[in-house]
Amino acid sequence: MAKYLLIMRGTDESNAAMMADIDKAMADTRMYIEEMVKAGVLLAAEGLDDPSRGAVVDFSGETPVVTDGPYGETKELFGGFFLLDVASQQEAVEWARRMPAARGSKIEVRRVPGDDEVPEQDGTFAPGTAEGV
């Protein structure tokens, strides 16, 4: 078993498509969340406000510089996440496939390393000692 973060990445186009029928999008998302709760796999889910209302703290220089507004030039903006507790990466992917995501958006599936794993030089984590079933 392992934890996975499903990261919603939307573009201006996919966000516009979602906003065109926001009631349906919200109802579909509620149903999707309910399915995951009943499957016993959902740990957390949050959606984010528009990036224009956010801020960026930039550590490029000697001291952090704070600017208002969206993050850089990225086309696919982080719009929200689901944290899952699933049996395998394939199961996380299967849940991602079922997300009522707007056309044009992408879902990034990222593993959350276990407590017993340690980071390697290349940024990956060494396999934990925790076993599957």
Add this chain to the structure above:
Amino acid sequence: MDTAGVEAVWRIESARIVAALTRFTGDFGLAEDAAQEAVAEALVSWPRSAPANPAGWLTATARRRAIDAIRRRAALEDRYALLAADLATGAATGRALDEDVDPDRIDDDVLALMFISCHPVLSREGRVALTLRVVGGLSSEEIARAFLVSVPTVQARITRAKKTIAAAGVPFELPPPAERRERLGGVLSVLYVIFTEGSTATSGDRLLRPGVAYEAIRLVRTLAALQPDEPEVHGLLALCELTAARFPARTAPDGSPILLEDQDRRLWDISAIRRGLTALARASARGLGPYGLQAAIAAAHASAPSVEATDWDRIVVLYEALGRVAPSPVVELNRAVAVAMASGPAPALAIVDELVATDRLAGSHLVPTVRGELLTRLGRRPEARAELELAARLCTNHQERSVLLRKAAALG
């Protein structure tokens, strides 16, 4: 799609497919067989070409296999002949199983599946195997690995369980209101058995098998979603989450157990503790039952920065309450440990000696373990050593046994 991909879809869909098929056919054993045939087919055909809608494919294939099986039986039995005729009409008019899967009803069907898998006519092993297989979506191989038994043993348990359900004429339905609470208690105890197998392995050389505990927590979460008004379901969920929160601190790198008093509490899983406390709050809104009380005890530990700063008086009170609603010698023994922390070893030893006198935990390593600890604290070293050696002889977990022997040896 590879094998792991098929298994992933199956984990998500198994309970709903078996539940819907059981309602559709009225035959739990047949439904389970048909669903397994569908998975077996998926394992062969999906790697070559994966369907666009894997869940729908599994449902439709399982339904076809169920109809095939019913037609085969129809030649033998009138009841099935009628059913086969009905199904044929349904198929002809395009009535799919999917239409039978009313979203409001499927929750009740999955719940009914849990009740049938945990039915009191089944053996304990049968209930555990069936629950993991049909509700949890685990394969026989996965269940065998979880319980350290052979695959044929698991298969035999499942076959026998299905035969028992058929022979006893167990209906596929929610228990009537008068029995609901008691039957729910039966479901909870099966889920707790699975959890404890993962949190303190009864055999083998590993203390923890987190994968097994995970399966239990997942099933309890499902039950909590389906029965949100039952306080003990939330109580059990809280107990499992709070116990699992300590897993990262419970074993040393070599696999040996680390006792609560020696655990590095910074390793405890804070988000699991938070989930456990949330579940406990839901449970306690209506008064705590046995699982809720155990969860409250776990919560008292989880919220304490150290052993010394633990509210032992509260824990003693909670054990007293637990002893009244669910009397057991194990609860008495744990109360003794809490009393030792709250008021010292002497009054605790009196409780343990009473347990020994009434011989209520004969053969368990737990009584001599606790008695040995208390005698150590009272400075009665030779007696303490004898008790710890006795405990080591009775203990079946290798890791726990070596800790006991080390403690005995330290007493000189």
